[in-house]
Amino acid sequence: MTAQDVKVAEKTVAVKPLEGKVAIVTGGSRGIGASIAKELASQGAQVAINYQSRSDAADAVVKEIEENGGSSVAVQADVSSAADIAKFIEEVKNKYGKIDILVNNAGITRDRTFRRLSEEEWNDVINVNLNSVYNTTSAVINHMLENKSGRIINISSIIGQAGGFGQTNYAAAKAGMIGFTKSLALETARNGITVNAVCPGFIGTEMVQAMPEDVLAKVVSKVPMQRLGTPEEIAEAVVFLAQADYITGQTINVNGGLYM
Incomplete structure (x- = not known):
């Protein structure tokens, strides 16, 4: 191979858009969170995820990222605990030196009609889905302000926009995330x-x-695109926002046209 060939080869190597960035994805051990973590890593980011109890699931995500040439770490942390999150953030900074991207994805459901909803079920969902956003963001915001750079991406829900039967707690938390974002x-x-x-x-x-099956069919029938979305499609939206410089305070709907 000539020197000219080497130069041509170097030019054809695509630079990953998130190369050198450090991302945190809460609830990144499964479902949508796992897809977000993997997609961020595939675009060059070093990715930290947390888990509460399922270390095996978190380790599997880390292993897949590393097998594909990326860098990742999983840390045990309860997102509803400010103390746990402070330790988590500090561990990530110690390992990677900085935090560029925060994806607040962790969430749970405790569905029940409001008149049957217990105080514990209300508090569980608010603590994990909404108070966690305060915990994580307050732990990274000064760092981002000092660096004059940062991307905070909150995974809300169509339920926070349109409501959901038996989901007053979940809807309140997800709507709260949208107000927090703005x-x-x-x-x-x-x-x-x-x-x-x-x-x-x-x-x-x-x-x-x-x-x-019959319930799922009814759900799909209401979606203009006539199918469920995929976790990967949510991850693509997150990667887009992680790169966008002139988009802020916005809510990106990835719902097949179900809510416009």
Whole structure:
């Protein structure tokens, strides 16, 4: 191979758009979160995920990322605990030196009609789905402000926009994420930080696929595109926002046209 051939080969090697960036994905051990973590890594980011109890699932995500040439770490941390999150963030900074991207994805459901909803079921969902966003963001915001750069991406839901039967707790938390996104975007825009939300519709995760066949068919029939979304399609939206410089305070709907 001549020197000219080497130069041509070097030019044809694509530079990954998130090369050198460090990303945190909460709830990144399964479902949508795992797909987000893998897609960010495939685009060059070093990715940290947390898990609460399923270390095997988190380790599997890390292993897949590393087998594909990426760098990842999994840390045990309860997102509803400010102390756990502070330790998690510090561990990530110690390993990678910085944090460029925060994806607030962790979430749970405790579905029940409101008149039967217990205080514990309300608090569980609010703590994991909404208070966690405060915990993680407050732990990284000063770091991003000092660097005058950062991407915060909150995974909300179509339920936070349109509501859902038996999901007052979940809808309140996910709607809260959208309000949080808009307000923080206003506060941080001048410092080079963007804050956006992604609202998935009905996505073909294990939880959705486990729905009774007739119920699932009714759900799909209401979607203009006549299919469920995929976790990978949510991940693509996150990667887009992780690169976007002039988009902030926005809600990106990935729902096949179900809510416009």
